[in-house]
Amino acid sequence: MSPDGTLGRAASGRLTLLGKKGQTLKKLSQHVQYLIARNGTLLGLILLIIMFSVANENFFSWQNAKNIGQAVSELGVVSIPLALLVISGAVDLSIGSIASLSGIVAATVMVETDSTVLGVTAGLGVGAVAGAINGYLVSYVNLNSIVVTLGALSIWGGMALYITGGQTVAGLPESFTELANIEIFGVSIEILVLAAAVLYGAVLLSKLPYGRRLYAVGGNQRAAFLMGISVQRVRFLMFVQVGLAAALVGLMLASKLAAATPITGQGLEINALTVVLLGGVAFTGGMGRIAGVAAGLFFVGVLRNGLVVTDTSQFLQQVFVGAILIAAVALDDKIRQFVQQRTNLRTSLDQPAE
Amino acid sequence: MKLDIDPPRLRSREAQHADIPLLSLEEIHVSFGGTAALVNTNFSILPGEIVGLLGHNGAGKSTLVNVATGALRPQRGKMFVQGDQVMLRGDPRDMDRFGIKVIHQVPALADNLSIYDNITLGKSEEGWSRDRRREVSRAALALLGSSLSVDRLVGSLQFGEKQIVDLARALSTKVNVLLLDEPTGALGQRETDNLHSLLRRLALEKHGIVYVSHRLRDILAICTRIVVLSAGQVVLDRPTQAFSLAELSDALAPGVSARQLVRQREVGPTEEFLKTTWRGQSLDFSRGEIVGLFGMAAGPQFYFLEALFGLGDETDSKLEGRLYRARNPRDAIRLGVYYVSADRERDGLILEMSAVDNLLLPWLDTYTNGTVLTRKEMARTFRDAAKALNIRGGAVDTPIGAFSGGNRQKIVIGRWIFGLQPRLLLLSQPTQGVDIGARTDIARALRKLADQGVTILVASSEADEIALLCERAVICEGERWQECPRTELWEEQLLEGLLC
Numbered sequence: 081m082s083p084d085g086t087l088g089r090a091a092s093g094r095l096t097l098l099g100k101k102g103q104t105l106k107k108l109s110q111h112v113q114y115l116i117a118r119n120g121t122l123l124g125l126i127l128l129i130i131m132f133s134v135a136n137e138n139f140f141s142w143q144n145a146k147n148i149g150q151a152v153s154e155l156g157v158v159s160i161p162l163a164l165l166v167i168s169g170a171v172d173l174s175i176g177s178i179a180s181l182s183g184i185v186a187a188t189v190m191v192e193t194d195s196t197v198l199g200v201t202a203g204l205g206v207g208a209v210a211g212a213i214n215g216y217l218v219s220y221v222n223l224n225s226i227v228v229t230l231g232a233l234s235i236w237g238g239m240a241l242y243i244t245g246g247q248t249v250a251g252l253p254e255s256f257t258e259l260a261n262i263e264i265f266g267v268s269i270e271i272l273v274l275a276a277a278v279l280y281g282a283v284l285l286s287k288l289p290y291g292r293r294l295y296a297v298g299g300n301q302r303a304a305f306l307m308g309i310s311v312q313r314v315r316f317l318m319f320v321q322v323g324l325a326a327a328l329v330g331l332m333l334a335s336k337l338a339a340a341t342p343i344t345g346q347g348l349e350i351n352a353l354t355v356v357l358l359g360g361v362a363f364t365g366g367m368g369r370i371a372g373v374a375a376g377l378f379f380v381g382v383l384r385n386g387l388v389v390t391d392t393s394q395f396l397q398q399v400f401v402g403a404i405l406i407a408a409v410a411l412d413d414k415i416r417q418f419v420q421q422r423t424n425l426r427t428s429l430d431q432p433a434e
Numbered sequence: 435m436k437l438d439i440d441p442p443r444l445r446s447r448e449a450q451h452a453d454i455p456l457l458s459l460e461e462i463h464v465s466f467g468g469t470a471a472l473v474n475t476n477f478s479i480l481p482g483e484i485v486g487l488l489g490h491n492g493a494g495k496s497t498l499v500n501v502a503t504g505a506l507r508p509q510r511g512k513m514f515v516q517g518d519q520v521m522l523r524g525d526p527r528d529m530d531r532f533g534i535k536v537i538h539q540v541p542a543l544a545d546n547l548s549i550y551d552n553i554t555l556g557k558s559e560e561g562w563s564r565d566r567r568r569e570v571s572r573a574a575l576a577l578l579g580s581s582l583s584v585d586r587l588v589g590s591l592q593f594g595e596k597q598i599v600d601l602a603r604a605l606s607t608k609v610n611v612l613l614l615d616e617p618t619g620a621l622g623q624r625e626t627d628n629l630h631s632l633l634r635r636l637a638l639e640k641h642g643i644v645y646v647s648h649r650l651r652d653i654l655a656i657c658t659r660i661v662v663l664s665a666g667q668v669v670l671d672r673p674t675q676a677f678s679l680a681e682l683s684d685a686l687a688p689g690v691s692a693r694q695l696v697r698q699r700e701v702g703p704t705e706e707f708l709k710t711t712w713r714g715q716s717l718d719f720s721r722g723e724i725v726g727l728f729g730m731a732a733g734p735q736f737y738f739l740e741a742l743f744g745l746g747d748e749t750d751s752k753l754e755g756r757l758y759r760a761r762n763p764r765d766a767i768r769l770g771v772y773y774v775s776a777d778r779e780r781d782g783l784i785l786e787m788s789a790v791d792n793l794l795l796p797w798l799d800t801y802t803n804g805t806v807l808t809r810k811e812m813a814r815t816f817r818d819a820a821k822a823l824n825i826r827g828g829a830v831d832t833p834i835g836a837f838s839g840g841n842r843q844k845i846v847i848g849r850w851i852f853g854l855q856p857r858l859l860l861l862s863q864p865t866q867g868v869d870i871g872a873r874t875d876i877a878r879a880l881r882k883l884a885d886q887g888v889t890i891l892v893a894s895s896e897a898d899e900i901a902l903l904c905e906r907a908v909i910c911e912g913e914r915w916q917e918c919p920r921t922e923l924w925e926e927q928l929l930e931g932l933l934c
Contacts (some may be wrong), residue, residue, distance in 0.1 A: 289798035299784040308767035366786040
């Protein structure tokens with residue numbers, strides 16, 4: 081019983097009512113605190129938007145929002161499946177190289193055959209195969225995912241350079257380069273693809289059995305195994321999806337630039353991992369939400385864009401992103417404790433005492 | 435050479451007065467979120483006392499222990515060590531320096547290190563030579579009557595063995611007050627007796643012992659004083675002689691005596707259900723019976739259940755006349771054979787997930803409309819399970835971590851009752867570390883399940899658990915496992931059978 085509540089009862093009926101009201105308000109404010117704690121990155125994002133809007137009146141505009149969306153679309157398309165993979169307790173560091181290689185293979189096939197369909201199929205095929213190899217080695221041979229994908233990062237990156245001799249592959253068919261310019265109701269295809277990726281991740285995690293299994297495998301692999309969940313298959317399939325998404329990014333970039341370079345994807349894996357961790361996904365697996373990852377993605381996007389719009393050195397954005405990532409992860413533990421306490425509260429709110 | 439630095443005034447036990455409490459907590463108040471766990475609670479312990487701490491799950495026992503050991507900082511309250519007030523900083527190292535040690539229900543050990551590393555880790559012995567540390571560890575284990583090889587990896591140990599290592603670790607340095615949270619939960623009778631005589635010896639040397647347990651028999655056997663907690667408050671505090679078993683039982687779970695629940699069923703015509711051979715032992719089980727597999731802590735009965743579930747060396751089995759072969763848990767589950775491990779935190783729960791997810795994880799594919807999960811139906815099943823098993827402490831979406839031990843166990847067992855109908859249910863110490871109320875809830879649910887024709891095997895090292903749940907028992911010890919039919923003096927006979 082809260083102090084004001086006791087006092088209220090001691091004094092009079094009317095005071096009791098006030099006391100109860102006060103308590104309701106207190107609980108409400110605790111609810112707000114709970115929401116803030118769970119959505120720290122989102123709050124940071126909002127603050128960032130307000131900051132930049134004040135600093136420059138051109139920042140807060142529809143056009144700039146579209147710019148930001150386009151700028152982060154490729155990063156987002158791989159960050160979502162990567163987040164799911166990290167939730168399942170593994171990581172893929174070879175994303176950038178898979179994107180590069182897929183772009184190169186697709187471009188080479190298109191230049192040779194002049195067929196967009198063949199090129200796209202080949203590019204996605206490379207992604208699926210690369211992902212399947214990672215997945216096989218991690219899930220079925222039981223190797224550490226950091227080691228395996230670090231190796232793959234080097235292998236596929238090197239392969240992309242080897243195939244092209246380090247050169248850019250240009251002269252792609254128009255039917256392919258035109259894909260990047262498609263707009264539906266004034267929204268560019270990149271943003272639509274990003275939206276689809278976010279929707280896919282959100283539905284998978286919260287609505288499909290497979291999503292529950294990702295959490296279970298990442299949270300307690302042994303318990304999941306003893307419940308009859310096929311731990312190996314769950315992770316294997318996720319690696320294939322990450323590979324496919326990386327390949328898609330390679331194709332998107334090749335289409336946008338009308339050329340494929342063997343270093344297109346360089347650094348993509350690190351940026352994607354930054355987004356995932358900024359989005360509150362636990363590196364140890366078992367925890368994370370797509371809404372958080374989306375907030376992390378736009379946080380990075382808005383920061384980059386805002387620094388350009390406000391004429392701050394572009395190089396500083398890297399410094400900021402890094403510092404904020406460390407701060408976010410450091411705060412994460414505190415936030416989690418806080419959430420745990422609030423969860424108890426929420427339980428008591430959900431179930432009014434008899 | 436390092437010195438063992440102790441505060442000098444705590445060192446000499448002769449110098450202290452018998453009437454100054456070793457440890458005293460006054461007006462302690464702890465609440466989590468909106469829920470009060472301790473309400474102005476007072477607790478103290480004199481030199482030479484063994485105080486039993488009793489109460490339901492969620493009554494505040496663990497919270498009190500955590501405050502005493504510095505793991506938790508209360509919102510209000512004072513703490514005195516031998517008459518001197520100490521700061522409640524919520525730092526376990528402070529309390530460790532005062533010699534206040536705790537043995538938790540779930541041993542806190544590093545699985546990837548050897549037993550001797552675990553025992554000497556983080557202590558002044560750490561710098562000693564390897565042989566010296568092995569020697570110290572061996573001595574600490576011998577004190578507990580255990581002859582485990584100190585070079586073994588802790589990860590390779592059974593639950594009961596881990597607990598012994600944990601105890602040895604606490605006892606290898608200076609102790610003033612030893613708090614034990616469900617210490618005998620996974621111990622067999624012999625280890626329990628060893629532990630009790632050791633605790634008595636410590637008490638004679640004027641140490642203080644706080645003994646938290648659900649097992650009344652243990653409490654009555656060893657404690658000099660008993661404190662009963664309910665809803666965060668001390669409701670009874672008397673010398674043990676002033677209590678009777680019935681009275682305590684009543685204080686814990688009003689109106690329900692555990693013994694009442696056990697009833698002898700008419701054993702109908704035995705229908706052959708499961709025939710199995712494992713490591714030279716041949717066993718037959720009938721449909722719808724609850725059979726106890728009784729043996730030592732970490733005994734073969736636990737490995738037998740794992741083998742049936744597709745873990746470890748295979749059994750040669752026939753289930754309902756057809757060859758039964760499980761290479762992994764998935765195979766077993768597909769054939770309606772389910773298993774509950776004794777280590778529910780490690781093997782049974784996904785702590786990050788909600789209660790309903792934990793309950794229904796193996797059955798998710800049956801809760802879809804083709805592709806998408808039907809949360810409403812899942813919630814309905816959870817509520818059914820919560821009603822049948824009397825699960826309290828949270829709603830459908832409450833994280834499993836917010837539930838107390840007994841309720842978590844009910845969810846772990848409920849998982850296999852409220853999914854696809856089981857044929858054979860394998861339970862390893864299913865009521866370990868669970869209060870009387872939860873025990874009866876679980877026993878009742880299992881009885882009902884058996885009445886529906888499900889065969890249940892219960893592996894345990896506790897005679898009273900077997901007596902509570904089972905209709906017949908097999909003593910899993912020696913060359914040939916012996917049948918031990920139920921009689922009036924069953925518990926005693928089981929123990930005798932094991933020791934002979």
